[in-house]
Structure formats: C-alpha cells, structure tokens
Amino acid sequence: MKYKSNFFFEKIFKTILKITSLIVIGIFILLFYSLVERSIPSLFQNGLEILFGTSWDPNFEIFGGAPAILGTLFSSAIALIFALPISLCIAIFYTEYGPVRLRPFISGIMDLLAAIPSVIYGIWGLWTLSPILKINFQEPIIASIGFIPIFSGPAYGLSIFLASLILTIMITPIISSISIDIFSKTPMHLREGMFALGATKWEVIKNVVFPFAKRGVFAATILGLGRALGETMAVTMVIGNSYLWPFKSVSLFASASTITSKIASEFPESVVNLIHNSSLISLALILLIISISINFVAEIISKKSVGG
Amino acid sequence: MNMRRTKDLLMKLTSTLITLIMAVPLLWIILDVIIKGASALSLDFIISLPAPFGEVGGGIGNAILGTLIINAMACVIGLPLGIATGIYLSEYSNGSKISALLRTAIDTLSGIPSIILGLFAFSLIVIRVGHYTALAAAFALSIIMIPVVSKATEEGMKTVSVDIREGAIALGLPKWVITIKIVLGIAKSSVITSSLLAFARISGETAPLLFTSLFSYYWPRGLNEPMASLQVLIYNYAMSGFESWVVKAWGASLLLMLLVLSINILVRRFSTKVG
Numbered sequence: 001m002k003y004k005s006n007f008f009f010e011k012i013f014k015t016i017l018k019i020t021s022l023i024v025i026g027i028f029i030l031l032f033y034s035l036v037e038r039s040i041p042s043l044f045q046n047g048l049e050i051l052f053g054t055s056w057d058p059n060f061e062i063f064g065g066a067p068a069i070l071g072t073l074f075s076s077a078i079a080l081i082f083a084l085p086i087s088l089c090i091a092i093f094y095t096e097y098g099p100v101r102l103r104p105f106i107s108g109i110m111d112l113l114a115a116i117p118s119v120i121y122g123i124w125g126l127w128t129l130s131p132i133l134k135i136n137f138q139e140p141i142i143a144s145i146g147f148i149p150i151f152s153g154p155a156y157g158l159s160i161f162l163a164s165l166i167l168t169i170m171i172t173p174i175i176s177s178i179s180i181d182i183f184s185k186t187p188m189h190l191r192e193g194m195f196a197l198g199a200t201k202w203e204v205i206k207n208v209v210f211p212f213a214k215r216g217v218f219a220a221t222i223l224g225l226g227r228a229l230g231e232t233m234a235v236t237m238v239i240g241n242s243y244l245w246p247f248k249s250v251s252l253f254a255s256a257s258t259i260t261s262k263i264a265s266e267f268p269e270s271v272v273n274l275i276h277n278s279s280l281i282s283l284a285l286i287l288l289i290i291s292i293s294i295n296f297v298a299e300i301i302s303k304k305s306v307g308g
Numbered sequence: 309m310n311m312r313r314t315k316d317l318l319m320k321l322t323s324t325l326i327t328l329i330m331a332v333p334l335l336w337i338i339l340d341v342i343i344k345g346a347s348a349l350s351l352d353f354i355i356s357l358p359a360p361f362g363e364v365g366g367g368i369g370n371a372i373l374g375t376l377i378i379n380a381m382a383c384v385i386g387l388p389l390g391i392a393t394g395i396y397l398s399e400y401s402n403g404s405k406i407s408a409l410l411r412t413a414i415d416t417l418s419g420i421p422s423i424i425l426g427l428f429a430f431s432l433i434v435i436r437v438g439h440y441t442a443l444a445a446a447f448a449l450s451i452i453m454i455p456v457v458s459k460a461t462e463e464g465m466k467t468v469s470v471d472i473r474e475g476a477i478a479l480g481l482p483k484w485v486i487t488i489k490i491v492l493g494i495a496k497s498s499v500i501t502s503s504l505l506a507f508a509r510i511s512g513e514t515a516p517l518l519f520t521s522l523f524s525y526y527w528p529r530g531l532n533e534p535m536a537s538l539q540v541l542i543y544n545y546a547m548s549g550f551e552s553w554v555v556k557a558w559g560a561s562l563l564l565m566l567l568v569l570s571i572n573i574l575v576r577r578f579s580t581k582v583g
C-alpha cells in the first residue's frame with residue numbers, strides 16, 4: 001500500500017517537473033516565433049533597407065536601421081575598449097598587488113555597481129554627468145582640436161560619447177569580477193616557479209597569469225559586450241536619440257541612436273502604424289541575433305578554457 | 309634590473325589608481341541620488357497619487373504599490389518555474405532530450421536583452437488582450453528570474469554529496485522525498501539567495517515595463533490593467549524636463565536604489581560564499 005502510493009507521488013512529482021520544463025522550453029520557442037511573426041510585415045515591405053538604409057521617417061514609411069545598428073555596435077565597442085583594460089587593472093590589483101584586507105571592499109564596489117538599476121544610471125547621466133561633461137570636457141576639446149571630424153562640435157551634452165562612458169561603468173563590474181575569479185585560479189606552482197627565478201610581480205602576471213586567463217577573460221569580455229549591446233534605459237536617456245550619427249556627423253559628441261534607444265523612445269507611438277511597429281521589432285530581432293551569436297561564441301570559448 | 313623594477317612599480321601604481329577611480333562613480337551616483345532624492349521625500353510623497361499637471365505636491369504612492377504588485381506577480385510565475393527546472397536539471401534529467409533543450413533555453417534566455425523580453429510580452433499578450441496590462445509586465449520580468457533561480461537551484465543541489473543521497477536511499481525513502489526534503493533542504497540557501505537577487509534585479513528593470521504595464525496616474529484597479537511603476541515613473545519624469553517632475557524622479561530613484569541595494573547588501577552579508 002505504502003509502496004504503491006509512493007510510486008504514485010513519484011510519478012506526479014516527475015510529471016510536474018517535466019511540465020514546467022516544457023513550459024520554459026515553450027516560452028523560449030514562442031519568443032522567437034512571435035518576434036519573427038511581428039517582423040514579417042516590415043521585412044516584406046522594407047527588405048534589406050532595415051539593415052542598410054540610413055534614414056528613418058515613419059510619415060513616409062522609410063525605415064532604414066543602419067544608424068541605430070551602427071550606434072549599438074559602436075557605443076558598445078568603445079565601452080569595451082575602455083572597460084577591458086580597467087577591468088584587467090582591477091583584477092590585477094585584487095589578486096596580485098592589493099592588500100588582502102581591501103578585497104571585500106573591491107568586490108563590494110563591483111557588486112553594487114552591477115546592482116544599480118540602469119534607469120538610475122540614466123537619470124544620473126542625464127541630469128548630473130551630462131552638463132558637467134559638456135562644459136568641462138566636450139567644449140574645451142572641440143575648441144582645441146575640433147577640426148578633427150570625430151571631435152567636431154557642436155557639443156551636445158547627450159551624445160554617443162556619454163552613452164559609451166556610462167556603458168563602460170556598467171560593464172566593468174561584469175568583466176572585472178569574472179577576471180578576478182579566473183586570475184585567482186592561476187596554479188600556484190607556476191607563479192612560485194617564476195618568483196623563484198627572480199621574476200617581478202608584473203613579469204609573473206604577464207607571463208603566467210595572462211596566458212592562463214586569456215580565454216576566460218575573452219569570454220568575460222564578450223559577456224560584457226552582450227550586456228552593453230542590449231542595455232536600454234541608461235543609453236536611451238543619455239544618447240539624445242537623433243539620427244545624426246554617423247551619416248550626417250561623425251563626431252563622438254553628436255547625439256545618436258541605438259537599436260534599444262530607438263525602440264524605447266518610439267515604440268509606444270508606433271502602435272498605430274503596423275509597418276512602423278513591425279520595423280522596430282525587426283530591429284529587436286537583429287539585436288537578438290547579434291546577442292545570441294555573441295553569447296554562443298562566449299560559451300564555446302569558456303567551455304574550452306575549462307580544460308586549461 | 310632597474311628597468312624591470314620600475315615597470316613593476318608602474319603597473320602597481322596604475323592598477324591601484326584605476327581601482328580607486330572605479331569607486332568614484334559608485335559613490336558619486338549613490339550620494340547624488342541621496343542628496344537630490346532626499347529633498348523630495350515626505351510621507352505625502354510616499355502615500356499619495358501624482359498631482360495633476362501644473363499643481364504642486366502629490367506623490368508616487370501608486371508607482372511604489374505598482375512595482376510591488378508587478379514584482380509579486382513575476383515571483384508567482386518565475387520562482388516555481390525556476391526552482392522546478394533547476395530540480396529537473398539536477399536530479400531528473402539523465403541526459404534526456406528535454407533536458408538538453410531546457411538547458412539551451414535557459415542559457416539563451418539569460419543572455420537576451422530585457423527590452424526584447426518586453427517586446428515579446430507585448431506581442432504575445434498586449435496585442436492579444438488589446439490593451440496594456442501589468443500581467444504582461446510580470447510575465448516579461450518572470451522570464452528574467454527563471455534562468456537566475458534555475459541555475460542557482462541546480463548548482464546548489466549538485467553540491468549535495470553522494471554519501472547523503474546514498475544514506476537517504478538506504479533508509480528506503482522514495483526519490484521525490486529525498487529530492488524535496490533532503491537535497492533541496494541542503495540547497496535551500498542558494499535557492500533563497502538567488503530568489504532575492506532575482507527580485508532585486510527585476511525591481512530595477514525598466515525596459516520590459518515600457519510596452520507592457522506602461523504607466524497610470526491612478527491607484528492600481530486590477531491586475532489586468534496598465535499600472536504605474538517606480539521604474540517607468542523615473543524614466544518618464546526624468547525625460548520630461550519639468551523641474552518639479554525631475555525632483556520627483558530623483559525621489560523615486562532614491563527609494564528604488566534603497567530597495568535594490570539593501571537586498572544586495574543583505575544577501576552578501578548572509579550568504580556563505582562571500583568572496
């Protein structure tokens with residue numbers, strides 16, 4: 001009797017788990033299905049225009065996504081160029097040079113930076129950082145080397161430069177905390193061997209820690225990149241949402257758009273126009289494809305790095 | 309020899325300096341939000357509705373309540389799915405096809421930008437229902453919670469040693485009892501920790517709410533309605549450019565930051581794996 005009822009409960013339990021698993025798989029498949037379904041009207045009408053077109057005018061049903069796509073790729077790339085060296089320095093300080101007593105503080109700072117909601121980064125960037133940077137950084141630079149196109153004026157406080165800067169602050173915690181994990185896994189005997197040969201700490205870092213951590217850091221970087229590409233609120237609030245960059249002005253200080261800022265700022269009003277709405281969802285689909293391929297690459301690389 | 313020492317010293321200085329510099333944005337943001345937000349705070353601010361445009365006073369009570377309601381609904385959907393799939397992957401998968409697919413689904417979902425989840429909820433729910441609804445927002449947020457909780461549950465359960473499992477089997481306990489009472493009991497702390505962190509995470513998510521729960525200037529009247537939330541309020545008010553609204557946005561930011569950071573700090577304090 002007891003055995004039988006146990007068997008019964010076992011079956012129920014297993015079925016529940018299986019059903020929940022199928023629900024999650026179902027959500028996953030539906031996600032792709034519904035985005036593709038909503039993109040079709042736009043892809044049908046605009047074709048490759050959504051990838052390569054340079055202007056966007058819902059009134060004339062022109063939907064070229066190139067400035068937004070380039071804005072997304074460029075702002076994330078700049079953020080990565082800053083965030084990677086900064087993260088490596090933090091990881092080096094944490095694992096090699098810094099006193100052990102400081103470690104909880106450093107990881108605390110990184111955890112809190114990662115936890116601050118992006119809309120708060122947005123309001124801070126919009127109302128605090130942007131005016132300060134405009135007066136103390138952008139204007140002097142434009143005044144002195146403004147003849148170089150990428151530093152040319154006028155100084156829009158809200159710019160692709162500011163967006164990249166805020167993205168840098170947002171993705172540094174991700175890259176640095178993973179790098180710290182990997183750096184501290186460097187085999188002790190390799191380190192000690194180098195030290196015994198009279199190497200300085202920097203030489204040990206350069207010749208033992210970096211080669212050991214190379215793949216893992218690369219995977220961490222790609223994870224950070226994925227985060228930067230998909231970041232919405234902070235970017236939407238500080239990038240200025242114009243289609244100036246990069247076809248009408250190549251300046252870093254011009255306001256621009258990203259895929260996410262385009263969607264966040266136009267989506268509610270687009271609901272009345274099917275093609276407009278569908279074009280925004282096509283942009284989301286492009287973003288989805290980019291971010292999934294990136295995560296896929298990171299996964300392959302980090303799986304290989306487990307081996308050594 | 310000298311050159312090498314200089315290089316070493318230089319790297320030491322650089323890395324120290326840069327690490328110190330990264331503390332600046334954190335302190336700056338926190339102090340900025342506290343200073344600018346504190347001037348907006350009052351009892352009235354927390355418990356009353358937004359004032360009609362042009363009138364002074366008013367609060368953000370409906371947005372606070374809205375965020376809590378949407379979060380609670382997201383937990384109702386997300387936590388059971390996250391925990392159950394974690395249990396399935398850890399204890400019942402046996403390399404089946406479903407588990408391989410489930411793992412891909414969870415890994416991929418965790419990397420999808422949250423704005424896309426918002427668009428998904430819009431296409432799936434808002435369009436079919438015909439109006440903006442907080443249910444769609446909760447659905448989008450729950451998809452953010454599932455991978456976090458599922459992964460932590462699975463990892464927590466996998467650390468339970470074979471000895472304990474074999475001991476339980478030897479006592480003649482059926483597998484589901486072992487799984488729930490013993491294995492999940494031991495993994496309890498990582499399930500709770502990850503649930504709290506997922507809660508903090510969704511409390512700050514704004515993009516999934518923009519096209520789902522939208523915003524409302526009234527108290528929540530039902531779950532299947534547009535609903536105000538702190539996050540969308542901060543975005544709308546900060547972008548509006550009206551002085552009095554921006555002040556309210558800072559006040560809302562202070563409350564949101566207190567909620568999110570205090571959960572994070574508490575979890576760090578009490579979790580065993582502080583590193």
